[in-house]
Structure formats: structure tokens, C-alpha cells
Amino acid sequence: xxxxxxxxxxxxxxxxxxxxxxxxxxxxxxxxxxxxxxxxxxxxxxxxxxxxxxxxxxxxxxxxxxxxxxxxxxxxxxxxxxxxxxxxxxxxxxxxxxxxxxxxxxxxxxxxxxxxxxxxxxxxxxxxxxxxxxxxxxxxxxxxxxxxxxxxxxxxxxxxxxxxxxxxxxxxxxxxxxxxxxxxxxxxxxxxxxxxxxxxxxxxxxxxxxxxxxxxxxxxxxxxxxxxxxxxxxxxxxxxxxxxxxxxxxxxxxxxxxxxxxxxxxxxxxxxxxxxxxxxxxxxxxxxxxxxxxxxxxxxxxxxxxxxxxxxxxxxxxxxxxxxxxxxxxxxxxxxxxxxxxxxxxxxxxx
Amino acid sequence: xxxxxxxxxxxxxxxxxxxxxxxxxxxxxxxxxxxxxxxxxxxxxxxxxxxxxxxxxxxxxxxxxxxxxxxxxxxxxxxxxxxxxxxxxxxxxxxxxxxxxxxxxxxxxxxxxxxxxxxxxxxxxxxxxxxxxxxxxxxxxxxxxxxxxxxxxxxxxxxxxxxxxxxxxxxxxxxxxxxxxxxxxxxxxxxxxxxxxxxxxxxxxxxxxxxxxxxxxxxxxxxxxxxxxxxxxxxxxxxxxxxxxxxxxxxxxxxxxxxxxxxxxxxxxxxxxxxxxxxxxxxxxxxxxxxxxxxxxxxxxxxxxxxxxxxxxxxxxxxxxxxxxxxxxxxxxxxxxxxxxxxxxxxxxxx
Numbered sequence: 048x049x050x051x052x053x054x055x056x057x058x059x060x061x062x063x064x065x066x067x068x069x070x071x072x073x074x075x076x077x078x079x080x081x082x083x084x085x086x087x088x089x090x091x092x093x094x095x096x097x098x099x100x101x102x103x104x105x106x107x108x109x110x111x112x113x114x115x116x117x118x119x120x121x122x123x124x125x126x127x128x129x130x131x132x133x134x135x136x137x138x139x140x141x142x143x144x145x146x147x148x149x150x151x152x153x154x155x156x157x158x159x160x161x162x163x164x165x166x167x168x169x170x171x172x173x174x175x176x177x178x179x180x181x182x183x184x185x186x187x188x189x190x191x192x193x194x195x196x197x198x199x200x201x202x203x204x205x206x207x208x209x210x211x212x213x214x215x216x217x218x219x220x221x222x223x224x225x226x227x228x229x230x231x232x233x234x235x236x237x238x239x240x241x242x243x244x245x246x247x248x249x250x251x252x253x254x255x256x257x258x259x260x261x262x263x264x265x266x267x268x269x270x271x272x273x274x275x276x277x278x279x280x281x282x283x284x285x286x287x288x289x290x291x292x293x294x295x296x297x298x299x300x301x302x303x304x305x306x307x308x309x310x311x312x313x314x315x316x317x318x319x320x321x322x323x324x325x326x327x328x329x330x331x332x333x334x335x336x337x338x339x340x341x342x343x344x345x346x347x348x349x350x351x352x353x354x355x356x357x358x359x360x361x362x363x364x365x366x367x368x369x370x371x372x373x374x375x376x377x378x379x380x381x382x383x384x385x386x387x388x389x390x391x392x393x394x395x396x397x398x
Numbered sequence: 399x400x401x402x403x404x405x406x407x408x409x410x411x412x413x414x415x416x417x418x419x420x421x422x423x424x425x426x427x428x429x430x431x432x433x434x435x436x437x438x439x440x441x442x443x444x445x446x447x448x449x450x451x452x453x454x455x456x457x458x459x460x461x462x463x464x465x466x467x468x469x470x471x472x473x474x475x476x477x478x479x480x481x482x483x484x485x486x487x488x489x490x491x492x493x494x495x496x497x498x499x500x501x502x503x504x505x506x507x508x509x510x511x512x513x514x515x516x517x518x519x520x521x522x523x524x525x526x527x528x529x530x531x532x533x534x535x536x537x538x539x540x541x542x543x544x545x546x547x548x549x550x551x552x553x554x555x556x557x558x559x560x561x562x563x564x565x566x567x568x569x570x571x572x573x574x575x576x577x578x579x580x581x582x583x584x585x586x587x588x589x590x591x592x593x594x595x596x597x598x599x600x601x602x603x604x605x606x607x608x609x610x611x612x613x614x615x616x617x618x619x620x621x622x623x624x625x626x627x628x629x630x631x632x633x634x635x636x637x638x639x640x641x642x643x644x645x646x647x648x649x650x651x652x653x654x655x656x657x658x659x660x661x662x663x664x665x666x667x668x669x670x671x672x673x674x675x676x677x678x679x680x681x682x683x684x685x686x687x688x689x690x691x692x693x694x695x696x697x698x699x700x701x702x703x704x705x706x707x708x709x710x711x712x713x714x715x716x717x718x719x720x721x722x723x724x725x726x727x728x729x730x731x732x733x734x735x736x737x738x739x740x741x742x743x744x745x746x747x748x749x
Contacts, residue, residue, distance in 0.1 A: 058416060065731065069744050104455050106468060106470050108472065108504075110504060113501060113503070117466060130501070132504075132505060141731070144731045153461060154489075155482070156481070156495060162729075162732060165744060168741075195738075227742070231742055377728075378513075379513055380515060381416045383548075386486065389552075396421070
């Protein structure tokens with residue numbers, strides 16, 4: 048090993064590993080962190096108009112997709128790398144892995160690199176619960192959780208922490224997934240009911256969360272299953288060709304979305320005509336539009352995940368690792384003493 | 399510090415720091431690495447048609463730009479993060495910093511994260527020289543290097559290593575930049591001539607390289623300065639509003655470009671009508687189109703930098719760090735034993 052040159056502070060980018068992300072979560076407390084993240088997401092939805100918004104940049108293959116999700120508020124720039132490979136699970140790999148970066152718009156220099164597989168799970172659940180706070184019927188106590196994969200426990204705890212849900216009714220076509228979810232939720236204070244059909248799961252539930260991962264058009268909820276007055280939190284329909292709900296449900300619901308140009312391609316509403324009416328969530332959160340207007344109304348959050356939610360999560364991590372040991376610094380940026388003398392820096396490293 | 403959980407090999411991403419990139423360069427030798435990179439870029443230009451190609455995704459601000467440059471050959475996916483902030487130099491920062499990532503298309507899992515500030519400098523120079531090998535007049539010995547900033551030494555050495563250039567004639571409006579470049583090139587075997595005007599620099603040169611960085615339309619070469627039979631390697635005009643050459647030069651030249659949809663917006667040809675004729679370089683390299691057709695012709699490489707060149711550089715680094723200590727592994731991907739049990743992994747980390 049040659050002698051290492053010492054980079055200056057400008058060349059170092061704070062990095063949060065998977066291990067350190069888990070330490071941060073346990074330091075803050077999972078439910079508290081879900082509440083905090085929901086607050087950061089809510090704040091950014093309130094200033095939605097000032098963000099640079101663009102549909103994600105996707106590279107599709109036969110077996111999955113790799114996406115970049117950039118956005119900027121004019122002061123900070125963030126992006127997430129995320130893949131979606133439903134077949135991975137059968138090979139012992141994650142369907143979704145992710146990492147993200149935050150940079151300073153004024154200099155273009157990165158200021159944070161972090162794992163985002165776990166952080167995405169948290170921000171997705173926090174966003175769902177923040178939205179349900181606006182749309183679910185008042186006094187909701189029970190959620191049906193259909194699809195008991197990697198997102199299910201986070202959804203359940205976020206709805207508990209942020210909306211006051213006390214009971215979850217679990218269903219998955221694979222009973223082993225339900226058993227795993229139920230075991231993980233034991234001791235969290237949630238009343239957990241294991242169900243053997245979607246019909247059983249939605250009995251008495253005011254919030255119906257669907258989160259299944261097949262890359263295909265499926266019907267987890269059929270039209271006749273959904274009665275008046277519920278809030279549907281549809282997580283799993285999030286790329287072209289992948290839906291979970293019968294079109295008839297969409298027709299009877301008021302549909303709320305993050306960013307219409309993306310949701311019309313990726314969400315449940317890809318099944319509907321291009322001019323199918325939707326409400327942008329940020330307008331509900333600022334008060335410009337009405338959320339739930341009656342007890343009988345079916346509200347539907349057609350969640351696909353948007354770059355601004357990742358940006359909020361990146362901001363949260365940047366703010367909360369300051370002065371902590373939940374990160375270490377990566378020598379990722381070349382920083383010559385004379386900015387025009389990159390070559391000289393490389394040459395001097397030979398010594 | 400709590401006890402760390404041990405991630406599996408799948409969760410670890412090889413990371414090449416700035417320090418290790420410099421060690422790799424000195425291990426291989428700078429001129430050899432420039433030749434190797436030119437070979438990788440040439441190979442990827444030969445299979446140009448099978449790449450996913452998209453103009454870079456740019457986020458502009460008043461003071462600069464942050465870009466993501468993704469591409470894929472169907473087996474590997476790569477992207478580069480790069481900023482361009484001309485005002486940074488006056489604040490002691492780099493105009494351009496970059497890092498990049500390579501991933502496996504089949505799983506979506508990242509397989510390499512690397513600094514790319516230095517690597518971009520090398521791949522840009524290697525691409526210029528690879529292109530000059532096809533377009534410059536036979537037996538070229540002398541290059542004018544106009545603009546003596548961070549890219550100038552790499553351009554000079556790549557033209558030496560790949561095209562057999564023996565002399566460089568340096569000019570910059572700032573004599574200190576020229577002095578720095580001359581000092582860095584001392585002892586490399588190049589005959590270096592310090593010039594005090596662009597006119598003096600181009601005397602007797604068969605290759606004219608321009609690489610100036612102002613984010614504005616400028617005229618480094620005016621029409622009457624450029625005579626018959628030269629090859630112009632125009633590096634600096636690479637974003638909207640930033641050009642270096644008089645339009646008259648373009649009219650008299652045969653212009654060669656990387657990816658027309660990007661070059662028409664960012665390159666020297668942004669000054670010309672939309673249907674201004676250009677030749678795609680990959681077609682010259684496969685033999686489908688003619689490069690230099692006469693001794694009198696002016697050839698012009700309107701270089702803006704394309705994602706495939708970064709992909710080539712990422713492939714090179716991946717191939718050359720195997721079995722070496724030029725990288726370390728980052729715990730960047732969450733990898734639960736049961737892929738559906740992300741929550742359980744997080745919970746177990748609390749112990």
C-alpha cells in the first residue's frame with residue numbers, strides 16, 4: 048500500500064451505511080422516526096410548487112427496472128437510485144434496493160450518500176400514513192394489510208404512530224408471509240388478526256392497504272369487496288403493467304395522487320382514460336383542495352412514490368446525523384489545492 | 399457503538415476512492431491507462447446500437463448544473479453524477495466533480511461505486527485521442543492546446559500516447575495556467591511550447607484542441623485562424639449557451655458528434671440550424687461512414703461527453719480492480735436473510 052494523500056474536508060462525503068441506518072433508527076425509535084419522516088414529507092408537500100419535478104428516469108429490462116429519481120428545491124438537489132426486480136425474491140435477493148444522494152445546488156458538491164433500501168421502506172410507510180391522516184375516515188381504528196411482504200410491518204406501525212390505528216388484519220396468498228408479519232408485529236402494541244382471505248381481512252377495516260409485488264395486472268381487491276366510507280392505500284401498483292385494484296373501484300373512488308404525469312403511467316389509474324379526474328395531494332395538504340368530504344366517500348391514495356418523498360428523507364438523515372457517529376466520511380471527490388491542477392494532484396500522489 | 403451486524407457479500411459494493419483511483423493510475427501508468435480507456439471507449443462505440451441512449455438529465459441553477467448520465471448495454475447499467483459550476487474555481491472548488499456507479503441489469507444490484515472526477519478527465523482525453531486517431535491528418539505531430547485548465551495535461555498526454563503527437567503549443571488567457579500546464583508536462587517526453595496568443599499556438603499544429611470553461615458564448619478560434627487540413631478537437635462547448643468556435647468554422651468543417659440529440663443542444667452546433675449535417679462517430683468507427691476523406695478537409699469533433707464513455711470507464715475500473723486492493727467494500731445494500739423480512743433485519747440489529 049502506498050502512502051495515502053490526505054483529502055481536504057471538501058472532498059469528503061458523509062456516508063450512512065445499512066448498519067448505521069439501523070443504528071439511527073434504534074437511536075431515534077422506529078415509531079418516532081416514522082412520525083418525523085411524515086413531518087418532513089408533509090413540509091415538502093406544502094412547498095411542492097418550488098420543486099423541480101420530472102418523472103423518474105427508468106431503464107427497463109425483461110426482469111426488472113432501474114430508476115433514477117432526481118429533484119431539487121433550489122438549495123439542495125437529491126436523487127435516489129432504486130431497482131425493482133420482483134423475481135429477485137425467489138433468488139434470495141431484495142425486490143427493491145436503493146441508495147440516495149443529497150448535494151448542494153450552489154457548489155454541485157455532494158453532502159450526503161446513504162443507503163435507502165431501509166429508508167425507502169420508512170418513507171413509503173410515513174407518506175401513506177401522512178396521507179391517511181388527511182383522507183381516512185375520522186376515528187379509524189382498523190387497517191386491512193393485504194400483502195405481507197417487506198413493506199407490511201412499516202405500513203402497520205406508521206398507521207399506528209401517525210393515525211392512531213389499533214388493529215391490523217393481515218392477509219397474504221402465502222401464509223408464511225403473514226406469519227412473519229404477525230411475529231414481527233407481536234409486542235408493538237398493535238392488535239394483530241391473521242386472516243385467510245382478502246374478504247376476511249377487510250371486515251370492519253376503515254383503511255385498506257394493498258401492497259403486493261407481482262409485475263402484472265392483478266386484482267387483489269374486486270369491485271364488490273369495497274364498501275362506502277373506506278380509505279384505500281394502494282401501494283403495490285407502481286409501474287407500467289402492474290396494478291392491484293379492479294377498475295370499478297377506481298370509478299367509485301375519489302383518487303388522490305402525488306405527481307399526475309408519473310401516476311398516470313405507473314399507478315392504478317393507468318387502467319383509466321387519460322382524463323380520469325384526480326386530485327393532487329399537495330393541494331389537499333395546503334388546503335387548496337378538499338380531501339375527504341363525506342363519511343360515505345371512498346378515498347383512494349394511488350401511491351407510486353415520488354422523488355420529493357426521497358428528498359424529504361434525505362433531508363431528515365442529513366439533519367439527524369450531524370454530530371453523531373451514524374456516518375463515516377468517504378474520500379469521493381477529488382479536491383486539488385489549485386482547482387485547475389487536477390493533473391498535479393494525481394502526479395503528486397505517485398510520491 | 400452497538401455491535402455491528404455482518405452484512406452478506408451481496409450487500410457490499412466495491413468503492414474506489416479518489417486516493418485509490420490515483421493509486422490505480424500509477425499502478426497501470428497514466429499513458430497506458432489512457433490507451434486502455436481509449437480501447438474500452440472504442441469497443442463500446444462499435445456496439446453503439448445496442449445501448450439504451452438518452453440525453454443527460456440536467457438540473458440547472460443560476461450558477462451551474464447537476465446532471466445524471468445513465469446508459470445500459472442490457473447486461474450492465476451505469477450512470478454518472480456530475481456537476482458543472484464554472485464559478486467554483488474562484489472559490490477554491492472544482493468546476494466539475496463526479497462519481498459513478500455500475501449495476502447488474504439482471505438483479506438491479508450495484509457492483510461498483512467510484513470517484514469519477516479524475517476518471518472523467520481521463521475518459522474525456524482518451525475519447526478525444528481515440529477520435530483524433532480516426533480524423534486527424536496522417537502523421538500529425540503537433541497539437542495546439544488552447545485553454546490550459548484541469549483537462550489540458552490529460553488531453554496532451556492522450557494525444558501523445560494514442561496519436562503519436564510529439565509537440566504541444568500551449569495558450570491560455572491566464573499565463574499562470576499555461577505555466578502550470580508546462581510544468582506538469584515537463585519530463586513527459588512532449589516538446590512543450592509556451593505561446594502568448596491563440597494565433598501563435600496554432601502555428602504549424604495539425605490538431606487544434608480548445609478547452610475553455612466559461613459558461614457563455616465565446617470565440618476562442620475565429621474563422622480566419624483555421625486553415626485547411628486540420629482536425630479541431632472542441633472540448634469546452636458542452637452546455638446550452640456555452641460555445642468556443644466561430645460559426646464560420648463550423649460551416650467549413652465536417653462535424654463529427656457523439657449523440658446528435660444531445661450535441662445539438664449542448665455542443666458548438668447549437669449555433670447552427672437544426673438540420674446542420676453531422677456524422678455520428680460510431681459509424682466512422684464501425685466503417686459505415688467515412689472519417690477524413692482528404693488532406694485539405696477540416697474535421698471537427700464537437701465533443702460534449704456522452705454517457706457511453708462513462709460506461710466504458712466504469713467497465714474498465716470494474717475489470718481492473720478485481721483481486722487488487724484499489725477498493726474497499728461499502729455496506730450500502732440491505733440484505734436480509736429472508737428478502738421479505740426487512741423489518742426483522744432492522745429489529746434484530748437492536749440487539
